[in-house]
Amino acid sequence: MPKYWPIALAAIVAMVATMAGLQASTDATEAWRMASRFTAQVGFPFLIVTYSASSLAKLWPGEFTRKLLRSRKYWGLSFATTHSVHLIALLNFLNSLPEWPPISGLLPGFLVYVVIYAMALTSNQWGYRTLGKNWKRLHSLGIHILWLIFAATYIGKVTEPEHFPIAGIYTAIAILALLLRIAAWRKSSRLKNPG
Ligand code: HEM
Structure with a gap:
């Protein structure tokens, strides 16, 4: 299986989510709102796999978690793919409104897109070499911002x-992923400072 298969999967589910949204209403604004909602929903599992891969590998070292950790970059790029489709849907949503809401309200959301694309563009050896220590800062802060949103x-x-039930299920998954991160961090600290 090619290692970039999660990106192909992400592109397919994001397309399906967009079509499902557009089928949900004959009103253009409502249809693009639903397409925005569904594209965000299908992106969340890709984000959570990316967010949790290192914790799983630390807590349960083994063949499966090692492979997952090695492919984390592709899961991150998959999230960037679904969220690019979210961007297309939300721009159509905004264009379907009589007028755009004030740009000040939209700016934080668009800035998060800058973070997403900065992470995607530096998810390679070039990015790693160019950013040096800042690579970890960008990726670590970025993934936590996305988790938080x-x-x-x-x-x-x-x-x-x-x-x-989506909001309930996703809330539980988000909290579980955070708990995994905390448990992995505590395990690493214990190994670094035994006793
Ligand atoms: C200015 C930028 C953005 C705009 C205008 C926007 C617009 C939208 C719209 C119209 C919806 C559907 C709301 C509904 O269901 O009533 C939505 C849902 C959502 N968006 Fe965005 N979005 C933006 C950026 C982002 C970013 C950067 C993230 C996360 C990194 C994000 C995550 C979500 C989530 C989690 C949902 C909820 C999906 C659900 O209800 O299940 N959005 N967005």
């Missing part, structure tokens, strides 16, 4: 019937 969004929707 998804976790906060789904926690905020958990009691809304319209978002049942």
